[in-house]
Amino acid sequence: MAAETRPTLHELIATQIRANGPMSVANYMGLCLTHPAMGYYKGADPLGTAGDFTTAPEISQMFGELIGFYIVNLWQQMGSPKAFTLMELGPGRGTLMADILRVACRAEGFRDGLDLRLFETNPALIAEQHARLEPYGPQWVDALDKVSDGPLLVIANEFFDALPIRQFVRGDKGWHERVVGLDGDKLVFGLSPTPIPNTALPDIVQNAELHSVFEVALAGGEVMARLARSISTQGGALLAIDYGYAQTQTGETLQGVAKHAFANVLSNPGAVDLSAHVDFEALANVATKAGLSVHPLATQAEFLDRLGLKDRTKALSLANPNAATDLDLARARLTDTDRMGTLFKAFCVASPGLTPPGFY
Template identity: 55%
Template sequence: MAEPGLSLGDLIDMQIRQQGPMSLASYMGLCLTHPTRGYYRKADPLGTGGDFITAPEISQTFGEMIGAWIADLYLQMGSPEKFTLLELGPGRGTLLADALRVATRATGLAEALDLKLYETNPVLAAMQRERLSAHSPDWIEDVETLGASPLIIIANEFFDALPVRQFVRREGKWYERSVGLADGQRVFGLSPTPYQEALIGEAFASAEDGEVAEIGLAGQQFMGQLCRLLGPRGGALLTIDYGYAHTQPGETLQALARHAPVDPLAQPGAADLTTHVDFEALGRAGRMAGLTVHPIVTQGSFLTSLGLAERHSALATANPQKAASLASAFDRLTRADQMGELFKVLCAASPGLRPAGFPA
């Protein structure tokens, strides 16, 4: 149990002094999910008054497109009498509130819906409870507790916040990046013992000295677990996040507070720590679980193929005074120089399903 009066930084420093430097993955895990001082255990981080803004908070139409996608998939699944809809990290509940306003227009869907939310932040959970009360949600801490009914999983900006390990190439060998102390300050360093080359992966075989292999083992393992759950139940997992389509060298760790970059080591627990998602690695985990992984598409392509432009046009016609803000939101969600190309969309689904928004 954490000692009262000590900050998360104090606790991390104490652990380093007692046990030696910790891996970057361990450091990220403590910063984000420490039981009492972790970033995602505390206040609402979203919106203009928080640290970042996600797509559902930009426009209601983002969630509406997801709702249309859910409804289409539900019908393809044969309109089961019961199905589970699970969102990972639901934020304020904005995405699901907008999505279910559309999805529940599908005959039988509202009656069949068993809504589950995977959330660790009590402040956000309270907002979700208020916003989604009409759909009687349940909160879960362990996905293995899900029932046996068909399953649809939504993960918007979830995998970017899972811890990663970083390995740096030095004289042809890989050394894991760690967090230690120097003159009383937290600093990055490297493990003195080289890591086994074969465990890094072929994608990094041609990396040059100084390059970084960033490996999201936590994300890959959780993706595999989710997809193995999906297999016997039937359904699909949709994940939307910023990242790259193919595994590649490079370091992408960033810390954000009040919408501005900050030092990731400066104030543990006070800033959001994220990395770009390796979608190829997530897709590989889905295929290993026996699911069909559809070709990765950009967020801009995905949303426009679902009818985002037509929806914005209809809203602008009905609300001319909002036309400018709607146009701005559309650009932010779809343009290549904003969220349109940096954000990717991946779907792992039961064989035979044809999720909307992906090439046939």
């Protein structure tokens, strides 16, 4: 008897659409990225030259080392608590956290009080995180409320951009939600026929031009709300570094990436990385409601330069002259305006009274 062929994620999505009708962009993104068996983040390691994209921690150890300084500085501002949680959302290969802790654990008492939590779902990446971070006793969590009672420090590098978004398109009679449907067996975009009242959207986009697209990251808001509640109660801060915009606005930013090139977001579900720009103003509003202080949004270049990237580059170059050229190239890649320097933003919310380094 021939082995039973498992349906592809495309086929599963098509079956669901035939049964229930077109699905929201958010539901489609959720299935593509986190389906228990065939989601993008359940598959192989997506990072590096052999994967689909490269993140800042993979470019240079200096990125993580400077964030390690940021973490220690906040920990000391809080009185060097003897018990605290350091949580990373989507820790990749564990490279960033390994670089952070190599610096942070030099501070007396930091390692003793550390409760390291990692929010991750990719089995391949969890294995790499374990290999790099085992000496620090990490715990992997699948819920954002699984933290200890002490202060909470959160790191999220290129995490919020991967959370599902809903899209709305301005029509003659109001806004219509964009949906994913079928044309034969092909996945296609369409619009819900039922208009949404203009007043249901933020004031700033109510008078948008015809055919404008507005993206809403409800999942990102929920993540921020949960973490902000914990930080508001226990003390601490959240640092998010991602590409996005400072003020809520219209514009279509949903994109697919595969093998370091843009890809059709509806092609090959589960094999293409999907992401959208982060609305930092929306996240800030959620944090403010929870009683946290929102610090001035910085570009990645501003954040890293304020933390001493140029001096760190110089020090490493003096210690290892043969690596000086590579170090300068890495610094440029992280901070140049035509690379990651201005596209990526550093966003921080914290307990009132804290002054996060890198933002002033």
